[in-house]
Amino acid sequence: MSPDTVLTAEQVPEYFRERFGAGVKETRVTERREGAKRNPNFNIWIDLDRELLKPAILALMELDYPHLAVISGTDLGEEIRMIYHFSIYYGKKHGEYTVSLAVHVPKTDLSIPTISDLIPGAVFTEREKQEFLGIRVVGIPDNRRLFLPEDFPEGVYPWRKDETGVPDSMVKDLYMSQRPTDRPAPPAGEKELCEIEPKAEPAPASSPEQPTEQKEVKE
Amino acid sequence: MSGNEGKKAPYVVPIGPTHPALKEPVMFTFKMEGESIKDVDFAPGQTHRGIEWMGMRRNPVQIVHLTDRICGICGVHHTLAFARAVEQIAEIEVPPRADYIRTILAEFERIQSHLLWAGVAAHELGFDSLLHLTWRVREQSMDVIENLTGNRVNYGIVQVGGVRRDIVPDQHKIIEDCLSTYEGLLGKLLDLFLHDRSITLRCRDRGVLSRQQALELCTVGPTARASGVNADLRQDYPYCAYGDLDITAVLPDQHMGETRGDVYDRIVVRLIEVGQSCGIVRQCLDQMPSGPITGEEKLAKLLAICKKARGEAIGRVEAPRGECFHYVRMNGKESPEGWKVKASSYSNLMSWIPMLRGEQIADIPIIVASIDPCLSCTDRVAVVKDNSRQIMTKEELHRLSVEKTRRLSS
Numbered sequence: 001m002s003p004d005t006v007l008t009a010e011q012v013p014e015y016f017r018e019r020f021g022a023g024v025k026e027t028r029v030t031e032r033r034e035g036a037k038r039n040p041n042f043n044i045w046i047d048l049d050r051e052l053l054k055p056a057i058l059a060l061m062e063l064d065y066p067h068l069a070v071i072s073g074t075d076l077g078e079e080i081r082m083i084y085h086f087s088i089y090y091g092k093k094h095g096e097y098t099v100s101l102a103v104h105v106p107k108t109d110l111s112i113p114t115i116s117d118l119i120p121g122a123v124f125t126e127r128e129k130q131e132f133l134g135i136r137v138v139g140i141p142d143n144r145r146l147f148l149p150e151d152f153p154e155g156v157y158p159w160r161k162d163e164t165g166v167p168d169s170m171v172k173d174l175y176m177s178q179r180p181t182d183r184p185a186p187p188a189g190e191k192e193l194c195e196i197e198p199k200a201e202p203a204p205a206s207s208p209e210q211p212t213e214q215k216e217v218k219e
Numbered sequence: 220m221s222g223n224e225g226k227k228a229p230y231v232v233p234i235g236p237t238h239p240a241l242k243e244p245v246m247f248t249f250k251m252e253g254e255s256i257k258d259v260d261f262a263p264g265q266t267h268r269g270i271e272w273m274g275m276r277r278n279p280v281q282i283v284h285l286t287d288r289i290c291g292i293c294g295v296h297h298t299l300a301f302a303r304a305v306e307q308i309a310e311i312e313v314p315p316r317a318d319y320i321r322t323i324l325a326e327f328e329r330i331q332s333h334l335l336w337a338g339v340a341a342h343e344l345g346f347d348s349l350l351h352l353t354w355r356v357r358e359q360s361m362d363v364i365e366n367l368t369g370n371r372v373n374y375g376i377v378q379v380g381g382v383r384r385d386i387v388p389d390q391h392k393i394i395e396d397c398l399s400t401y402e403g404l405l406g407k408l409l410d411l412f413l414h415d416r417s418i419t420l421r422c423r424d425r426g427v428l429s430r431q432q433a434l435e436l437c438t439v440g441p442t443a444r445a446s447g448v449n450a451d452l453r454q455d456y457p458y459c460a461y462g463d464l465d466i467t468a469v470l471p472d473q474h475m476g477e478t479r480g481d482v483y484d485r486i487v488v489r490l491i492e493v494g495q496s497c498g499i500v501r502q503c504l505d506q507m508p509s510g511p512i513t514g515e516e517k518l519a520k521l522l523a524i525c526k527k528a529r530g531e532a533i534g535r536v537e538a539p540r541g542e543c544f545h546y547v548r549m550n551g552k553e554s555p556e557g558w559k560v561k562a563s564s565y566s567n568l569m570s571w572i573p574m575l576r577g578e579q580i581a582d583i584p585i586i587v588a589s590i591d592p593c594l595s596c597t598d599r600v601a602v603v604k605d606n607s608r609q610i611m612t613k614e615e616l617h618r619l620s621v622e623k624t625r626r627l628s629s
Contacts, residue, residue, distance in 0.1 A: 147263060
């Protein structure tokens, strides 16, 4: 494929299917139209086998040097869904698509190869996935933590939804903390909670309708 | 914050507003040889607040008020990105008028953010009169934002499905006044920043990031454009009202004839973008369609729709510092099953390393500030100088930077 060929959004999943056959499990192209003219933007989703991650990124690089936005990870229970969010064809008016390559990593074997040899900037987000999801990025050039503090316990992964997630004992319910008792009393007493009645707004340049009230939602 | 016993590096106290991408001050370690920087390392994470963790325990109507507070400077962009992702999952149609109002707010935010940055850059160089000038004129855009939304910082105006307040004809004059003020000022600002001998001496060829490095390190926004990467979501990826308008990414060679990818080019791109944003707001006001401003007015009903939604989607917007990216996955429950926030500076931090290598200590503040990161980033710096470790505070660094300007100007 010559580098000058620009694929349409529908052709991108086809390109991957031709390349990897049954290794491509599912593809979707979603389009969203906004504004008055309703010009579309396209998001392409490609679900792959884990082994095909790096070949797929190399195939994507043949189309255009992709911009890696971020790697997202979601705990689905038995496995973690890792999505590598790329975009290609930037610099062309209304021509950019996002291409999200998704792989599933089973919790019995939480490892994924590093892609930092292809895209050096990926190290940042790979380090984040290691500490927040407990995934081992094989071959990562920088193995340190990124965001979590140094005294954060080992083996606790904030985004996991199983027993390795953040335990209740670590959660500080700040809304429960009352006013400190060792301070001077405030000039006005504590306010009673009351029903908020919609009042007519004083109207320099205000809109006719009332701002909607936020309903308290029970957690 | 926690005990740091046994840690050689200093204890970093976060100050200032929280940051869109990082939400924390950054700890730098520089290895020096004499005056020049041999190697750089940085460690973010001092004030990671666990926004995604909180979000996965709340519902979308509550999360929009959480995303407003991810950042003190580009609150509307995070909320916009999140709302757009949820709208795609729940298949909520946003009325065109709401798209236009969202665009106007996003552009006003870009104006105030770039002006704030220009002031910070001037301050880092020791040019405080210019800081006071830019921050004084920035107030006018803050006043307009307050007039449009009711708030100066956390606007609370974008809701899933649309916006919460309309822009009425009475407000057009206030907006127009502000735009014409800025368009009148822009020539003066460009002149002050680009033709001042000291600023040119301090910024030309300092902190260079090549186009190849910018691509490889996933850089976004003005930082990438200053290195010659033609990437601007407003041009490439139609969303809100941007698809209706004719927008071309601002690149330094259009205005300077060449692209060097240095601090100076980053100043050029941001200042020109202020003028571009004024034009976009004006076009939006002229073309504003009529109609409702939200796809679903009743919050209870909106929540019910979100609770039934299943699927995953991406919300991307061009924030002042570059691409802001939210991935949301919903599975028919009240709160999202997965949520990943990628703010602009998240992508830009890696570019510090090639920029800073080989530069002088006195250039650290302006180079670090040139990607427009958090103000409190360089709170403290550990410098390994000729193999002995010493701690330098932000004030000392600032003093060195000012002294260098004085030396060059005298």
